[in-house]
Amino acid sequence: METVIEEDIVIVGAGIAGLTTSLGLYRHVTTSLITGQQISTTSFMDNKGKHGGAYEVRRKLLLEALANELPSGTIRYMSKVVAIQESGLSKILHLADGTTIKTKVLIGCDGVNSVVAKWLGFKEASYVESYVTRGYVELKDTHELEPMFKEYLGKGFRVGAVPCDDKCAYWFFTCTPSKQDKELAEDPAKLKQYVLSKLEEIPSYVRFIIENTNLDALHSAPLRYRHPWELIMGNISKNNVCVAGDALHPMAPYLAQGGCCALEDGVVLARCLGEVFSKKPKEEEEEEEYKRIEEGLKKYAKERRWRWVDLITTSYIVGSIHESGSKFVNFFKGRLLAAFFAALPLKKSNFDCGQLK
Known part of the structure; x- marks a missing residue:
């Protein structure tokens, strides 16, 4: 029974x-890799030095x-x-x-x-055309990331990094890949190199945490909504x-x-x-x-x-x-809209x- x-x-x-x-x-924090100028940063601290809630x-x-x-x-x-x-x-x-x-x-x-x-x-x-690659890294030594969210906008992609504590950090990379690029999601090593190849202008300390992310801590998937x-x-x-x-x-x-x-x-x-x-x-x-x-x-x-x-x-x-x-959208994104998006x-x-x- x-x-x-x-x-x-x-x-x-x-x-x-x-x-x-x-x-x-x-x-x-948001920086435009199109103009090379930092647009804004989003701090986790308030004006009294206390954590602001993020x-x-x-x-x-x-x-x-x-x-x-x-x-x-x-x-x-x-x-x-x-x-x-x-x-x-x-x-x-x-x-x-x-x-x-x-x-x-x-x-x-x-x-x-x-x-x-x-x-x-x-x-x-529904599927969005974009893919997101996420990574989490645990370093042996203290990283150089400040207690704020920093974001960098490129031509057709977006990358950001944020500290979890003194030695751990989370990062993400979103873009609209080609049909060939989508196959990289099945190969973590090639995926990691693909992300790094897009980030030639990114600050060295952000690139460092991506380079030191273990392959088993990488995850890529199409975005859905x-x-x-x-x-x-x-x-x-x-x-x-x-x-x-x-x-x-x-x-x-x-x-x-x-x-x-x-x-x-x-x-x-x-x-x-x-x-x-x-x-x-x-x-x-x-x-x-x-x-x-x-x-x-x-x-x-x-x-x-x-x-x-x-x-x-x-x-x-x-x-x-x-x-x-x-090019039209990238012009306004890099010069006029980045600060607005950073605060959202x-x-x-x-x-x-x-x-x-």
Whole structure:
């Protein structure tokens, strides 16, 4: 006889959005390489010498910190969802290993290829022409990077570097590669040389951290995003199902807000569902609880919708300008627009999603 596991809430995906939601519920510088001139820098420090609120956090460490705060057994690893079935007011998940889970609430935080988003009617996320190469380096000695985000704009590419601590740094490189260049993503050694070949005018200390990045710390992938009108017209929540994080709003990294937005999602979603379950009457009919869950998810979608639309739209526009090979666009990008774009990430990060109650 098949065993069915029953849960109040099931979150598919243990990324930033999934872990933040789970934990919330449990607790209740820019330089133009075209002109050769530095346009502006974005410091992490305020005018009093204190940290201004922008931090570079290694994704692996963030996920570990969130996961370690959850009770043992909360996360079920290697459990791919292969089908979603309706059963009365509940949803039944069928996993690849044969396990069946029945839940009152289903939250899809399962990334850009989300099974839950597909069930809700969302199309596959669209591809941007650009690719991004990311690298993380741990040096034996202290690097020369100042505590600020430095960005360099070239003809058809963008590269940036930011320190994580005194010896560790993160860097990225975005461009629109040719068909032949796209094959480099499968060869880390050639990929690294390709990036360096594009950066002849970059300062030596930034080039140094790229040169010293281990091949296994390199990652390259095409950029994907969801069209803003899909978020305006689509079903972010339906009955007792919703999506969050990259499952809902994959976006190009030009504002550095993808992970931050997923954290915001988790806080808001946990707050909306927390209100539903914390105020649950002792003798409540199943249909009444179902309606309260449905309203809680609708509240989450309403509160977050225009934040997602703003970030996705702005990021797409900025990326299109950055990756343009047009001489006309490059002229204005290098002389007039760079300072404006440099300030956008911090401006967009100045957002208060509220607190858990």
